[in-house]
Amino acid sequence: MNQEKLLLIPGPTPIHPRILNALSQPTVSHVSSVHVSELKEALENLKNIVFCQKGEPFIVAGAGTLAMEMALLNSVAEGERVLILSQGFFGQRMNKIAQSFGLDSDLLQSEEGKAVEPEVLRDRISQKNYTAVVATHVDTATGICAPIDEYALIINECESFFIVDGVCATGGIEERMDDWGIDIVLTAAQKCFGVPPGLAVLVVSERVMNKRKSLKAIPAYYADLLNWLPVMKDPSKYFSTPCVNEVRAFNESTKIILEEGMENRFGRHRRMAQIIRKELLDLGFFFVPEDRYLADTLSVVRYPEGIEDGIFRKTFAENGVIVAGGIGHLAGKVFRMGHMGNLTFSQVYFALDALRRALASIGYTWESKSNIRTTESDFQKIRHKKGEG
Ligand code: PMP
Numbered sequence: 001m002n003q004e005k006l007l008l009i010p011g012p013t014p015i016h017p018r019i020l021n022a023l024s025q026p027t028v029s030h031v032s033s034v035h036v037s038e039l040k041e042a043l044e045n046l047k048n049i050v051f052c053q054k055g056e057p058f059i060v061a062g063a064g065t066l067a068m069e070m071a072l073l074n075s076v077a078e079g080e081r082v083l084i085l086s087q088g089f090f091g092q093r094m095n096k097i098a099q100s101f102g103l104d105s106d107l108l109q110s111e112e113g114k115a116v117e118p119e120v121l122r123d124r125i126s127q128k129n130y131t132a133v134v135a136t137h138v139d140t141a142t143g144i145c146a147p148i149d150e151y152a153l154i155i156n157e158c159e160s161f162f163i164v165d166g167v168c169a170t171g172g173i174e175e176r177m178d179d180w181g182i183d184i185v186l187t188a189a190q191k192c193f194g195v196p197p198g199l200a201v202l203v204v205s206e207r208v209m210n211k212r213k214s215l216k217a218i219p220a221y222y223a224d225l226l227n228w229l230p231v232m233k234d235p236s237k238y239f240s241t242p243c244v245n246e247v248r249a250f251n252e253s254t255k256i257i258l259e260e261g262m263e264n265r266f267g268r269h270r271r272m273a274q275i276i277r278k279e280l281l282d283l284g285f286f287f288v289p290e291d292r293y294l295a296d297t298l299s300v301v302r303y304p305e306g307i308e309d310g311i312f313r314k315t316f317a318e319n320g321v322i323v324a325g326g327i328g329h330l331a332g333k334v335f336r337m338g339h340m341g342n343l344t345f346s347q348v349y350f351a352l353d354a355l356r357r358a359l360a361s362i363g364y365t366w367e368s369k370s371n372i373r374t375t376e377s378d379f380q381k382i383r384h385k386k387g388e389g
Pocket residue numbers: 011063064065066068090136138139140141165166167168188
């Protein structure tokens with residue numbers, strides 16, 4: 001048991017007591033009225049979280065990677081073309097998935113520290129027709145947040161579907177499916193929803209549902225949305241046994257999210273990210289993404305000279321906070337700190353205090369760039385300067 005440690009990896013995220021309580025309830029039958037009403041409520045709430053009125057929501061046992069597969073398999077047929085915008089590891093994963101299904105995929109890889117520039121996307125789709133364009137909202141390997149709303153404006157000028165991998169963003173950073181014209185938001189339970197891993201989650205536009213219906217057979221069974229659709233409409237129907245306890249926990253998380261209010265939730269994520277970054281900069285760390293691409297849900301942090309990755313993370317953990325190492329080409333060069341889900345400000349301040357203690361105990365000295373510790377009132381000053389409400 002790791003109870004006393006604060007889990008600040010970029011997912012799974014700390015579990016809210018209400019969600020833990022939901023998980024501790026007895027398992028009920030997957031065709032019982034209790035499960036039916038919980039799944040129905042979770043599906044309805046999910047649509048509100050991504051600002052979608054008409055689309056079809058899906059919650060199935062699995063993980064984010066299954067949701068990625070489901071999104072592609074149900075919208076793009078073999079031989080059709082898909083454009084993948086990548087700012088890191090998970091964009092590249094989407095490309096591998098597309099290739100493994102025999103799709104004709106083009107990968108647009110961003111420059112280091114950046115997302116793909118909207119103008120590069122515009123240029124590409126003016127040259128070729130794509131059935132779908134896929135973008136990772138926040139790539140969890142690089143911490144780079146893509147300008148999804150700007151991409152949407154460009155993609156909406158053509159017929160392509162727009163698929164957003166929101167695994168590290170949905171429920172923490174704005175994604176307005178209807179207003180922006182997003183066709184699929186795919187995500188998972190373990191990040192901004194703050195539920196243990198175990199669910200693949202999607203909301204799918206009418207356009208994509210119609211396309212799926214027009215494709216007679218697809219090379220999928222469990223991942224076929226048409227097999228799940230009757231269950232999502234009436235959860236007393238059976239297709240494959242749903243994880244009832246996990247659905248109950250997910251439903252609780254959607255209630256927590258909507259009670260907080262979407263704008264408040266986005267604002268809290270923004271504030272926490274700013275507080276954490278200000279402190280890290282003050283301590284001499286810096287970030288993989290350029291300023292305008294920094295994500296509100298996690299920070300991918302480069303070490304100042306003299307700090308060794310393994311020793312740092314071990315010492316941080318001994319001081320009460322678990323963060324993740326880098327992946328791909330960033331392994332050993334960065335640490336990744338999640339700040340998403342139902343994290344509280346007191347947990348953030350605890351983590352920053354632990355960070356200073358950990359650095360002191362490995363003998364790292366720093367010259368503070370400001371004498372002021374980051375506080376909520378400092379943050380208010382930052383926001384006022386930026387003209388935010
Ligand atoms: N996309 C992104 C942006 C992710 O961060 C992750 C997981 N870290 C995935 C997809 C894959 O999700 P999972 O690990 O749940 O399969």
